[in-house]
Amino acid sequence: MAEIAPAVSENAVMPESICDYGIPLPVLLEAIVESAPVAIIVSDANGLIRLCNRQAQSALGYEKSEMLGHCIDMLVPQAQRQLHHAARLRFLSDPSMRAMGEGRPLLARRKDSTTFPVEVALQPICTPHGPLVISMVIDISERECLLAELRHAASTLEQQVHERTAELQLAYRDNLELLEALRAKSAKLDRLCREDPLTGLANRREFGERLDTEIHRADSFGLPLSLALFDIDHFKQINDHHGHAVGDLVLRASGTLLRKKCRSADTVARFGGEEFALMMPNTDLLAATALCEGIRHAFATFSWDALQEGIAVTLCAGVSRHVPGAPVRSVLAAADANLYSAKNRGRNCVVGGHDDSVLPQ
Numbered sequence: 545m546a547e548i549a550p551a552v553s554e555n556a557v558m559p560e561s562i563c564d565y566g567i568p569l570p571v572l573l574e575a576i577v578e579s580a581p582v583a584i585i586v587s588d589a590n591g592l593i594r595l596c597n598r599q600a601q602s603a604l605g606y607e608k609s610e611m612l613g614h615c616i617d618m619l620v621p622q623a624q625r626q627l628h629h630a631a632r633l634r635f636l637s638d639p640s641m642r643a644m645g646e647g648r649p650l651l652a653r654r655k656d657s658t659t660f661p662v663e664v665a666l667q668p669i670c671t672p673h674g675p676l677v678i679s680m681v682i683d684i685s686e687r688e689c690l691l692a693e694l695r696h697a698a699s700t701l702e703q704q705v706h707e708r709t710a711e712l713q714l715a716y717r718d719n720l721e722l723l724e725a726l727r728a729k730s731a732k733l734d735r736l737c738r739e740d741p742l743t744g745l746a747n748r749r750e751f752g753e754r755l756d757t758e759i760h761r762a763d764s765f766g767l768p769l770s771l772a773l774f775d776i777d778h779f780k781q782i783n784d785h786h787g788h789a790v791g792d793l794v795l796r797a798s799g800t801l802l803r804k805k806c807r808s809a810d811t812v813a814r815f816g817g818e819e820f821a822l823m824m825p826n827t828d829l830l831a832a833t834a835l836c837e838g839i840r841h842a843f844a845t846f847s848w849d850a851l852q853e854g855i856a857v858t859l860c861a862g863v864s865r866h867v868p869g870a871p872v873r874s875v876l877a878a879a880d881a882n883l884y885s886a887k888n889r890g891r892n893c894v895v896g897g898h899d900d901s902v903l904p905q
Contacts, residue, residue: 579817583681605655639668740814743799751813769866770832772822777891779818829865833896860886863896
């Protein structure tokens with residue numbers, strides 16, 4: 545069993561910002577951009593694409609070389625390019641952040657000329673060489689399809705209720721089936737908003753809502769609450785050496801393994817990329833660290849060869865406890881700091897905080 549890394553000293557001097565960790569900013573930027581679950585495109589004042597991540601290439605069907613240096617207007621349907629060009633100039637004349645979901649959905653154009661609906665968040669950045677615009681793009685095709693089906697089902701049901709009141713008894717069975725379909729589609733839409741589609745785990749939004757609830761309950765009744773962040777060790781190498789399809793298999797298997805090792809009261813979520821989060825209500829730091837060590841051992845001994853010959857998967861974890869009255873960000877920040885320490889201690893280990901957070905050897 546891997547040795548548990550020692551706890552971070554209470555008096556240790558921690559870096560004040562991400563820059564103090566010694567990570568070259570280009571490396572950090574590339575890691576953030578490439579691991580993002582949405583398409584990211586950076587364009588300059590002339591609309592020329594200066595950066596695009598793998599998600600953007602995959603969603604739009606272009607190679608990176610086919611996007612860099614070309615006008616971002618090429619990603620908009622021909623009929624809308626003039627309007628898009630004018631809107632882009634207006635944005636540059638008065639730039640301000642536009643959050644995801646603001647405004648009506650747009651259409652994006654793939655290399656093969658097919659289009660699909662997207663939501664776009666914009667973030668302007670001023671540089672010595674002129675402004676840059678970061679565009680974060682998410683494909684909402686499935687959501688729009690479900691919404692259209694919901695609207696159609698609701699409209700059909702309303703029309704039947706008004707036009708066939710006299711036949712209500714005869715049409716009861718048909719209406720009941722329609723209602724069930726409506727409920728099923730509504731439930732599916734709600735699940736899409738709260739569930740990670742690849743692993744089936746809770747997504748970051750759902751995890752955040754549950755964490756708020758559990759922190760309130762812990763503070764109200766004086767109960768312990770612990771949290772852990774996990775990161776699959778060297779996951780980029782798996783993608784690079786075996787391909788993204790194998791990487792997705794590893795993520796799905798990781799989600800299943802985490803779910804099996806957790807208790808029914810726990811909440812496990814995919815936090816983004818190869819990072820997972822685990823919330824453990826009514827659990828002190830010592831018990832939480834022990835549970836996470838069990839998960840680490842399960843990953844280290846799992847038969848990953850069954851997925852792909854020649855791969856081995858380990859993970860590291862940072863564990864923290866909620867301090868009564870402290871904001872949500874505190875317990876997340878503590879777990880993230882301990883996860884970073886686990887990576888620095890050689891990975892494949894669990895690092896907790898002080899107060900009995902490290903298992904006895």
